[in-house]
Amino acid sequence: MSPGAAFLRKLRAFSSTGVALFSEYRAELLLWSLAGVIPLIMMGVWREASATGAFPLDPTEFTRYFLAVFFVRQATIVWVIWDFETHVVSGTLSPLLLQPTNPAFRFVVWHLTERLARAPFALAVLGIWLLLFPDAAFLPRLGDVCLAALGIAASFATRFMIQYAFAMVGFWSERASSLEELWFLVYVFLSGVIAPLDVYPEGVRTVAAFTPFPYFVYFPVQLLLGREENVLRGFAVLAVWWVLGYALYRVLWRRGLRHYSAMGA
């Protein structure tokens, strides 16, 4: 079997099992999708505020912005650190380490298949919101959709890589997920989930530009809305952060394996 064929077969096996697995968790998926409606709540707040004050976006633009945020968030959610932590703490990482494939492969494919299983619920929530705010409906240009798809893929890849690097701390700490919780606080503030970066003071925007956060949500949203002016820079920044995440992961993975004592196994 050629390496390419072996890879495709592995991809197929993990994908179909992933779909089967997440179909078992349909109720949880619905709840997870509903738990991601923070952008839609923020939309209500900003629509109201923009109707009475001077903001760079009008109520319809705010609505479109937050609907896009909801969509991007649903497509880029990463939870690998909790999965990895559970495997380390329960000792079930050992069987994965004994297989001739990097455990990361399993986590990546299952994140992607979860998107498929989650899609119907997320689209249903999106549909309901569009019914409530029909003025926000718009048809994005094909070029913007393609760029946004790339932006979402790059955002997911970078967010996954950084969180997976953090997950490696699980080799030393039983609560590696605390790192992600801290990271998530900054993410919520600077990624554009609670407000478009346009409404932030200039100083905050300048600082945020040196972090990966705006590129996780705000950047792909702007691409989808056809408002991004600096497309190449956005992708370049995501690529740099992906490489940094990968380098950190490699260092921690190698050292972590030496440190691993196969807890409870």
Next chain:
Amino acid sequence: MPEAVIEVEALGKTYRTSVKQPGFRGTLRHYFRRQYREIEAVRSVSFRVERGEVVGFLGANGAGKTTTLKMLTGLVHPSVGRARVAGHEPFRRERGFLERITLVMGNKQQLLWDLPALETLRINAAIYRIDEATARARIDELSALLEIRDKLREPVRKLSLGERMKCELLAALLHQPEVLFLDEPTLGLDVNAQDSIRNFLREYNRRHRATIVLTSHYMADITALCERVLLIHRGALIYDGELRGILERFAPYREVDLTLDAAVADETLEGFGELASRKGRNARLIVRREDLTRTLQRLLRELPVSDLAVKDPPIEQIVGRLFREGSLGGGAPAGSAAR
């Protein structure tokens, strides 16, 4: 010299672990000035295992069995020494190595809990690059041997503990490994399931000439499967040899079963050794090995003996006593018994 599949030389593992005193003050001190101590889990262990051998790894809890297995499978990096398994250095975790070994842990599972075992088997077939026809043939063969063919399509969470363990074995053996490391494979199973797994392992060993290293707290696993045992105590290998040899080395007494022609008082019998049991004219005496010949002569001379049999105490009893007492009494010093 026969082909060695496992070669271990002066292997050792030392862990560093934090120590906390109980109570609030202990917690505060632990928070600000954490103290550590080093635990020598495995000390300079050396042995060889040849192709096709079934070796039992015996030791009390915390003796170092599982840590040794983890080092041999590449999960834990040794602090000192070297190990080669199937021609590879385990900790390098090369594909060629991982494809030739397996580790089954009675208390850990690789099966996907909410899906039928067949889903895990499909994934394993893809990971180990086993083509679909071969995978199907192996699943048929192994599931028939394990008598779980009709269970592979049920969600794992719905299976009994014994059925789950059998599915675990199937998943662990799908790639037909040459070296099997089994850590308590019958843990918590009922007698029938234990027996079924022992039979399966014996048959697998016979068919594939696989090398098996097995740890178990059930002596029945060891006596049924292993001709050779490694005895590990406080991290050090203290015995490496035939199972029966443990009796010679570590059982300082023999059991003498007596049938008497006439009634004899307990006090009289106690003059010959420790009276373990008494039922009418049948009695069992425990006699020190060095006193055995003299005691037998005295018994035949002084008592109305109609029948007499000398037996070794059950191996379970010897090993259990060794581990319970936490010391090996008059046994050989650490390392000297290793062959």
